Amino acid sequence: MDWLQQLINGISLGSIYALIALGYTMVYGIIRLINFAHGDVFMIGSFVGFYAITGLGLSIIPALILAMAVCALLGVVIERIAYKRLRNASRIAALITAIGVSLLIEYGTIYFRGAQLEVFPSALPTKSFNLWGATISVQSILILSISVVLMIILQIVVRRTKVGKAMRAVSHDVEAARLMGINVDRTISATFAIGSALAGAAGVIFGIYYTKIEPLMGVIPGLKAFVAAVLGGIGIIPGAAIGGLVLGLVETLVSALGYSNWRDAAAFIILILILIFKPSGILGKNSREKV
Amino acid sequence: MKKSILSKLSYSVVSATLLAGLLSGCGAKGTGGTGDVIKIGVNLELSGAVASYGQSIAEGIDLGVEEINKNGGVDGKKIELIKIDNKSDAAEATNAAIKLTSQDKVTAIIGAATSGNTKAQVQIASDNKTVLLTPSGTSTDLTGTDGSVLDYIFRTCFIDPFQGSVAANFAATKLNVKKAAIFGDSANDYAKGLATSFKETFAAAGGTIVAEEAYASKDTDFRATLTRIKAANPEFVFIPGYYEEVGLIIKQAREMGITVPFMGGDGWDSPKLVELAGADALNNTFITNHYSSGDPDEKIQKFVTAFKGKFNDKSPDAFNALGYDSIYLLSDSIKRAGSTDGEKIKDAMAQTKDLALISGTFKFDEMHNPIKTATVLEYKDGKQVFNTKVNP
Missing domain, CATH: 3.40.50.2300 (Response regulator)
Known part of the structure; x- marks a missing residue:
C-alpha cells in the first residue's frame, strides 16, 4: 500500500506548510504585505520550543503554548517597529523592509547562539502502527491533530468573534472600517499576533517531526508556505490550508515517482504556473482591479 | 580574485626564495x-x-x-x-x-x-x-x-571512493546481502565518489542495486523517497553523505519500519549523528573508517x-x-x-x-x-564499536 503511505507522508508535510501559510495569507489579506520575515518567526518558534523543553523542562503542550506566545509578541513587535510606519509607503518599500527584517532575525540568531544545528528532543512517543500496510507514526497523527485543531480555532476566531469580524472588515476596506469605529491598528496587531503564533506552533511541530533545527531553517519552508498561500489564493484563509496540503502532496508525489531532485523545483514551477494561469489561486475569485 | 591570490602567492614565493637563498648562503650544511x-x-x-x-x-x-x-x-x-x-x-x-x-x-x-x-x-x-x-x-x-x-x-x-568499495565488500561478504539500495547526496563529490565505487564493487561481487535515490543537502523530509526505497525491498542501504542529513534519514527510515542494515563512510563520524538519529535507530548501522582504537589487533x-x-x-x-x-x-x-x-x-x-x-x-x-585494509565500525547503543577489517 505504497500510495497510502505516500498520502500520509504528503499530508504530514502539507499540514506544516499549511500552518505557516495561514500567517502569510492573514497578513497579506489585511495589509497587502508579503511578510518575508514570517519564515524566521517560524524558526524562532522552533528555538523557543527547544529551549522550553530542554532548558525549562516543560512538556510538549506548555512548550507549544510558550512558543506561540513568544512568537505572537515577536510578530506584534515586528509590525509596530518595522511595518507600521510604512503603511502608506509604496508596496515595494514594505516588501524590502520585510526582507531586511528576515535577514535581521536570521543573522541576529546566528550572532547570539551561533550557526550550529540543534537536535530537538523527541517529546512525543516514537511508536508507530500499521494501517493497511502503511506505517503511521504516533507523531504524525498528533502533529496532524494539532494542526487541525489550530486551524479550527482560527476559523472560529475569524468567523465568530469580534476581533475576527474587525479583521474581516479591515481586510475588506480599511477606511470604511475606521469610519465604523474599528481600531485598525489594534486589529492589524491582532492579525500579526495570531499569524505569528501559528508560525511558532508550526516551528515546534517541525522540530518534533524533523528533529534538526538551525537558524536558517525558516528560509525554505517560508518560501514553500508562500507558494502554498498563493496557490490557495493569497488573502483567503481556507485557501492557505488547501494550498499547503496540495503542495505537500505534490512534493511527495514528485519524490514518490523517483524525481526527488526535482521536488523543490516542482514547488516553484507551481508558483509560476499559478501566477500565469490563475493568479487569484484555487479559491480566489477574479476581482477587477479598481483604478 | 583569483588573480590577486596568484600574484600574492607568486610574490610570497619570490620573497621566500630570496630569503631562503640568503640564509642558506650563510651556512649551507649540505643535504x-x-x-x-x-x-x-x-x-x-x-x-x-x-x-x-x-x-x-x-x-x-x-x-x-x-x-x-x-x-x-x-x-x-x-x-x-x-x-x-x-x-x-x-x-x-x-x-x-x-x-x-x-x-x-x-x-x-x-x-x-x-x-x-x-x-x-x-x-x-x-x-x-x-x-x-x-x-x-x-x-x-x-x-x-x-x-x-x-x-x-x-x-x-x-581516497574517498575506496570507502565505497570497502562498504560493498563488507555488505556482500560479511553481511551476505544480495540486494542493496543507494541513497546519496546528489550534489556532493564525496558522496558521488562513494556511490559509484560501491555500485561497481557490489555488482562485481554478484549483488544487484534495487534502488538508487538521491537527496539534496539541507533536505529535512526524506519520507517520500524512503517509502520508494522500502517498496524496492533492499536487504541493505548504502548512504554516502554527511551526518546532518544521514542522521535524519536513519531516524525517519527506522520510524517507517525499514530495519535492514545501513552503512556509510567517515562523513557519518560525528557525535551529532547519534543525537539526530537516536541511539536505538543507529543500531545495525556501520561506517568505514581509517582505524579504530578498539581494534583488538596486538600492534x-x-x-x-x-x-x-x-x-x-x-x-x-x-x-x-x-x-x-x-x-x-x-x-x-x-x-x-x-x-x-x-x-x-x-x-x-x-x-x-x-x-x-x-x-x-x-x-x-x-x-x-x-x-x-579499512576498518568497519558498528554503532551499538550510540557507541562506535570495532566490527571487522575489510580488504578492498
Whole structure:
C-alpha cells in the first residue's frame, strides 16, 4: 500500500506548510504585505520550543503554548517597529523592509547562539502502527491533530468573534472600517499576533517531526508556505490550508515517482504556473482591479 | 580574485626564495642525509581553521620518531624533525615547503593535513625531487590525474571512493546481502565518489542495486523517497553523505519500519549523528573508517598504550594513527632505498609491500594511493564499536 503511505507522508508535510501559510495569507489579506520575515518567526518558534523543553523542562503542550506566545509578541513587535510606519509607503518599500527584517532575525540568531544545528528532543512517543500496510507514526497523527485543531480555532476566531469580524472588515476596506469605529491598528496587531503564533506552533511541530533545527531553517519552508498561500489564493484563509496540503502532496508525489531532485523545483514551477494561469489561486475569485 | 591570490602567492614565493637563498648562503650544511641525522620536514596545520587535524597528526609523528630513534634510528641515523606551521593557509604551506627544501634541505616532507594545503606544495616538492607524503589529503587528484602519476607525491590515507568499495565488500561478504539500495547526496563529490565505487564493487561481487535515490543537502523530509526505497525491498542501504542529513534519514527510515542494515563512510563520524538519529535507530548501522582504537589487533593495542602513555591517557584518533603511520612508512622507504636521495626514496616508497602499520597493511597502486585494509565500525547503543577489517 505504497500510495497510502505516500498520502500520509504528503499530508504530514502539507499540514506544516499549511500552518505557516495561514500567517502569510492573514497578513497579506489585511495589509497587502508579503511578510518575508514570517519564515524566521517560524524558526524562532522552533528555538523557543527547544529551549522550553530542554532548558525549562516543560512538556510538549506548555512548550507549544510558550512558543506561540513568544512568537505572537515577536510578530506584534515586528509590525509596530518595522511595518507600521510604512503603511502608506509604496508596496515595494514594505516588501524590502520585510526582507531586511528576515535577514535581521536570521543573522541576529546566528550572532547570539551561533550557526550550529540543534537536535530537538523527541517529546512525543516514537511508536508507530500499521494501517493497511502503511506505517503511521504516533507523531504524525498528533502533529496532524494539532494542526487541525489550530486551524479550527482560527476559523472560529475569524468567523465568530469580534476581533475576527474587525479583521474581516479591515481586510475588506480599511477606511470604511475606521469610519465604523474599528481600531485598525489594534486589529492589524491582532492579525500579526495570531499569524505569528501559528508560525511558532508550526516551528515546534517541525522540530518534533524533523528533529534538526538551525537558524536558517525558516528560509525554505517560508518560501514553500508562500507558494502554498498563493496557490490557495493569497488573502483567503481556507485557501492557505488547501494550498499547503496540495503542495505537500505534490512534493511527495514528485519524490514518490523517483524525481526527488526535482521536488523543490516542482514547488516553484507551481508558483509560476499559478501566477500565469490563475493568479487569484484555487479559491480566489477574479476581482477587477479598481483604478 | 583569483588573480590577486596568484600574484600574492607568486610574490610570497619570490620573497621566500630570496630569503631562503640568503640564509642558506650563510651556512649551507649540505643535504639532510649527511652527518648522523636524517632531516624530515613536517609541514602541518598547527594553527588556523583545521588546526585540530594538524596537531593530531603531529602528535602521531612525534610518537613515531621517538620510537624509531630509541630503536637505533634509520640505518643508524637518528631522525630529526623540522616542523613548520602552515597556519592552515595554502600560501603559507608553499612558503614552508620552499624553506624546507631549499634552506633545511630535508630528505622528505610529511604534510599537509588537507588536500588544498598539500596541493600547494606539490610543485615545490616535485621540482626539488623531494618525496611529499600527505597523511590525510583525500582528494583523488593530489597524486596525479588521468592516469599520469606525480612521481614524488604519496599519501597515507585511503581516497574517498575506496570507502565505497570497502562498504560493498563488507555488505556482500560479511553481511551476505544480495540486494542493496543507494541513497546519496546528489550534489556532493564525496558522496558521488562513494556511490559509484560501491555500485561497481557490489555488482562485481554478484549483488544487484534495487534502488538508487538521491537527496539534496539541507533536505529535512526524506519520507517520500524512503517509502520508494522500502517498496524496492533492499536487504541493505548504502548512504554516502554527511551526518546532518544521514542522521535524519536513519531516524525517519527506522520510524517507517525499514530495519535492514545501513552503512556509510567517515562523513557519518560525528557525535551529532547519534543525537539526530537516536541511539536505538543507529543500531545495525556501520561506517568505514581509517582505524579504530578498539581494534583488538596486538600492534594497534601497543600503539594505543604507547600513545596514551605519552599524551596523558588520550585515546588516539584516526589522525594520530595516520601521522604515526606516515613516519613509519617514510622511514621504511628510506631504509630500503639505503640512501637519502629523493629519487631512490620515491622508487622505494612506490614499491612498498606488505608493510603492516596501524591503519592497515600498506601497498601502493600505480597512482600512489595506498591499498590497505579499512576498518568497519558498528554503532551499538550510540557507541562506535570495532566490527571487522575489510580488504578492498
